Amino acid sequence: MKKRIAIFASGSGSNAQKILEYFKDHSSAEVSIILSNNPDAYVLQRADNFEIPTHIFDRDEFYHSDNILNLLTDLQIDLIVLAGFLWLIPKNLIEAFPNRIINIHPALLPSYGGKGMYGNHVHQAVLEAKEPESGITIHYVNEKFDEGKIIYQARYRIEPDDTIELIQFKGQQLEHLHYPKVIENIIKELNTSSQQTQ
DSSP states (O other), rough: OOOOEEEEEESSOHHHHHHHHTTTTTTSEEEEEESOTTOOOOOHHHHHHTOOOOEEHHHHHHHHHHHHHHHHHHTTTEEEESSSSSSSOOOHHHHHSSOOOOEEEESOOOTTOSSSSHHHHHHHHHTTTOOSSEEEEEEEEETTTSSSSSEEEEEEETTTTOOOHHHHHHHHHHHHHHHHHHHHHHHHHHHHHHHHHH
């Protein structure tokens, strides 16, 4: 029985694309749905290209109803993957999916995390601080932005003449390389633990 992944994304969805490609014919996991809070997000087109169902929701549905929780439960989702999703995850989802919601952040947490720290906001802050390196962090999600337990980090050097575009590119290369593999490892752990409880 394949483990079922739900991806939440707010924008273009380049990480979602890599995850879709990675798990397209995978033996132990599949992407079952992509959810977005943005009806114009390009990630919805990417889902369509892979014939993956989508669900668009607004703030009211997300924070003041159990619709999303019920949808994920009905689909028997095993793992929630955030891929450029900008809203805080509500308590009902965190309680229903303990240690089964993960996120990727474009910096080395705990530095440069928190509300408003996403995308180029992060890269700008890293550049202004004249950091010698940056990287990516994959972590479990809790009720606060970017404060869940760290699963994996990868680093890259920042050269003195690097631009925001260049460090964004370096970071995305690492994200695309590592995020699907980390998801795969978590799926393996989920499979092991479900076998032990049977």
